[in-house]
Amino acid sequence: MTKMQITAEPGVPQVLTTRVLHAPRNLVYRAFTEPDLLVQWLGPRKYAMTVDRFDLRDGGTWRYVHSDDAGNAFGFHGVFHGNASPDGIVQTFEFEGAPGHVSMDTVTFEERDGETTVRTNSVFQSVQARDAMVEAGMAGGMSEGYERLDELLARLVANS
Amino acid sequence: MTKMQITAEPGVPQVLTTRVLHAPRNLVYRAFTEPDLLVQWLGPRKYAMTVDRFDLRDGGTWRYVHSDDAGNAFGFHGVFHGNASPDGIVQTFEFEGAPGHVSMDTVTFEERDGETTVRTNSVFQSVQARDAMVEAGMAGGMSEGYERLDELLARLVANS
Numbered sequence: 001m002t003k004m005q006i007t008a009e010p011g012v013p014q015v016l017t018t019r020v021l022h023a024p025r026n027l028v029y030r031a032f033t034e035p036d037l038l039v040q041w042l043g044p045r046k047y048a049m050t051v052d053r054f055d056l057r058d059g060g061t062w063r064y065v066h067s068d069d070a071g072n073a074f075g076f077h078g079v080f081h082g083n084a085s086p087d088g089i090v091q092t093f094e095f096e097g098a099p100g101h102v103s104m105d106t107v108t109f110e111e112r113d114g115e116t117t118v119r120t121n122s123v124f125q126s127v128q129a130r131d132a133m134v135e136a137g138m139a140g141g142m143s144e145g146y147e148r149l150d151e152l153l154a155r156l157v158a159n160s
Numbered sequence: 161m162t163k164m165q166i167t168a169e170p171g172v173p174q175v176l177t178t179r180v181l182h183a184p185r186n187l188v189y190r191a192f193t194e195p196d197l198l199v200q201w202l203g204p205r206k207y208a209m210t211v212d213r214f215d216l217r218d219g220g221t222w223r224y225v226h227s228d229d230a231g232n233a234f235g236f237h238g239v240f241h242g243n244a245s246p247d248g249i250v251q252t253f254e255f256e257g258a259p260g261h262v263s264m265d266t267v268t269f270e271e272r273d274g275e276t277t278v279r280t281n282s283v284f285q286s287v288q289a290r291d292a293m294v295e296a297g298m299a300g301g302m303s304e305g306y307e308r309l310d311e312l313l314a315r316l317v318a319n320s
Binding site: 012081 | 169171172173174219221239241242248250252254259260262264266281283284285286
């Protein structure tokens, strides 16, 4: 199993991550852009995920909710920018528990020898906002999500 | 006349500016959010500006075009995030001549003794993208725009 690498330099309002997945790029891209697949892997295992909106076009909006067994629900939403493709997706990101804070994510997918490297680039309005997101467990949640994505991709490859 | 201060630190994909305007906050906010006023000051004097869209609500889009006498036209567009108010405006920004590059601007307005300090915070997807925008004359264009805004605000104050 590969591990997610994360870079969050002091004084820079940005987080970069890199993760290798053992699947071709088109399949990884599907897992990022088809809501039926997305809900099977995005985020920690303890949350059930529902997608409210996922309008994958320039200016289209997305929204999903993570819910736990205790009845807590956490909403997130944003706007897609530009035309998403396996080359990349650009979208803004807002956690509804922290209104007014907006970050912007760029995700790219690079295939080599049947493996796909996913790189995420998140920029924040300030270093403080970036640090708050890191301290809230951003890396752990993403890393656990990628482990679930490994499992989903293995199932999809086995069934293809 | 006051001058615009600009901060663009090495290695940080961000540009911060500060400018003091001799007008109350509500009037400055109007100049930023009413298309009829916006076209009178935003950007260098050599461009005529037309506003195509200006849907100032959460998720609403904006687009404007700068044109010069030689027939060149430069389009820009983006999406408003959150509810704009005199406390602040958050919006993404894309120059249509560089598709795929998106930045995110946060503008705040602070009034003190009848003057308003406007602060802009632009974050870019990379330091390279930030540097390209700075080298394209971002500071000069903004600074000249603020001089035009001084003149517009003086007219508005005189007529109020």
